[in-house]
Amino acid sequence: MSTVNLSDITKQFGNVTAVKGLDLVINEGEFFTFLGPSGCGKTTTLRMIAGFYFPSIGKVKFNNQDMTSVSPEKRNTGMVFQNYALFPHMTVFENVAFGLKVRKLKKTDVKRRVEDVLKKVRLEPFIDRQVSQLSGGQQQRVALARALVIEPDILLLDEPLSNLDARLRDEMRSEILRLQREYDITTIYVTHDQVEALTMSDRIAVFNLGECHQVGTPTEIYNQPVNDFVAEFIGETNLLPIERHKEEGITFIYNSNDLNKSIYVTNSEQNIASYDGADQLYMSVRPEAVQVDVEPMEGNNVLSGTVELVQFTGESVHTIVKITENVTLKSTELNRGPSTYMKKGAEVYVYLPETQIRIIPAAKGEV
Numbered sequence: 001m002s003t004v005n006l007s008d009i010t011k012q013f014g015n016v017t018a019v020k021g022l023d024l025v026i027n028e029g030e031f032f033t034f035l036g037p038s039g040c041g042k043t044t045t046l047r048m049i050a051g052f053y054f055p056s057i058g059k060v061k062f063n064n065q066d067m068t069s070v071s072p073e074k075r076n077t078g079m080v081f082q083n084y085a086l087f088p089h090m091t092v093f094e095n096v097a098f099g100l101k102v103r104k105l106k107k108t109d110v111k112r113r114v115e116d117v118l119k120k121v122r123l124e125p126f127i128d129r130q131v132s133q134l135s136g137g138q139q140q141r142v143a144l145a146r147a148l149v150i151e152p153d154i155l156l157l158d159e160p161l162s163n164l165d166a167r168l169r170d171e172m173r174s175e176i177l178r179l180q181r182e183y184d185i186t187t188i189y190v191t192h193d194q195v196e197a198l199t200m201s202d203r204i205a206v207f208n209l210g211e212c213h214q215v216g217t218p219t220e221i222y223n224q225p226v227n228d229f230v231a232e233f234i235g236e237t238n239l240l241p242i243e244r245h246k247e248e249g250i251t252f253i254y255n256s257n258d259l260n261k262s263i264y265v266t267n268s269e270q271n272i273a274s275y276d277g278a279d280q281l282y283m284s285v286r287p288e289a290v291q292v293d294v295e296p297m298e299g300n301n302v303l304s305g306t307v308e309l310v311q312f313t314g315e316s317v318h319t320i321v322k323i324t325e326n327v328t329l330k331s332t333e334l335n336r337g338p339s340t341y342m343k344k345g346a347e348v349y350v351y352l353p354e355t356q357i358r359i360i361p362a363a364k365g366e367v
């Protein structure tokens, strides 16, 4: 097991800056995920850890040992690629044994270790099957076995589930977690799928445009996003630009030209002050915190509106309510039966509880 320490890493490809000033510490045995949209620098960072790329600036350390310019085969990392990169005409055994043969292990040791790992990934019955004759999920297991058989200090996984259908993806998520716990191995996982990141990770780093915006546990990232990019990328949110308007020194208001359609947050001044200098502030309210009813509720932040759309997903119901010309709010509630569904065109009230409103700045360089 290893810690991974990235300090002030920048990676330049010609005039493209793929990764900018990245500092990260990944702890021993941690399941750590790089999450972000396509092109944000996740794979480039993973490849710098594997040694396939060297950083233009900065240092990569494993267990405090400088690995920045060490070649990949001397890093003892196991990698699983998005397209698996298996040898299609070789058998499962030959594919998994490959890395051990390169390391010149004795034949009997190779056999024992390959059989052991194939048992762990539940592929023993397929040991002599050609890889091209396996299903996508089985090929994925071969790729995992091949990465694990060398007993790496760090397991690196680059979007390993993106070629699988939804059901198999679910199954492989638990399978990867089980193996990670069994081998007790520091694991770095790259994905653009937020559900995958939230359900699997000990901690997540959220990337955009080559920069890391936030590092935290899944609940921290979801409940306390540091800016509008993180709030919108992880889960869904209602994001409304703030117009500051002090009333008796304690409230701010959105939409100050129609006070009936304004949103108040008491004691928000301290929160706002900590973002002094931000170009734009937003309030972010998750749809599951937004309540919709045909009767007005008690308290502040009850806005009238018209139901624009009702989306049924099975387990939950999304209701989109138009508040003003420019503002719609989304509410998500668990499915409590047809009598509770709102109707399109209905006049309703929407309640935004103050405690569920989070004030966040625009991500730097965005506005």
Ligand SMILES: Nc1ncnc2c1ncn2[C@@H]1O[C@H](COP(=O)(O)OP(=O)(O)OP(=O)(O)O)[C@@H](O)[C@H]1O
Residues within 6 Å of the ligand: 013, 016, 017, 018, 036, 037, 038, 039, 040, 041, 042, 043, 044, 045, 192
């Ligand atoms: N070998 C390369 N040469 C030139 N530019 C590159 C190279 N590799 C990556 N880039 C650029 O660096 C940026 C980051 O790419 P990277 O592959 O790390 O993103 P990513 O977040 O992994 O995206 P994806 O999810 O699509 O794989 C992109 O703009 C990409 O075009």
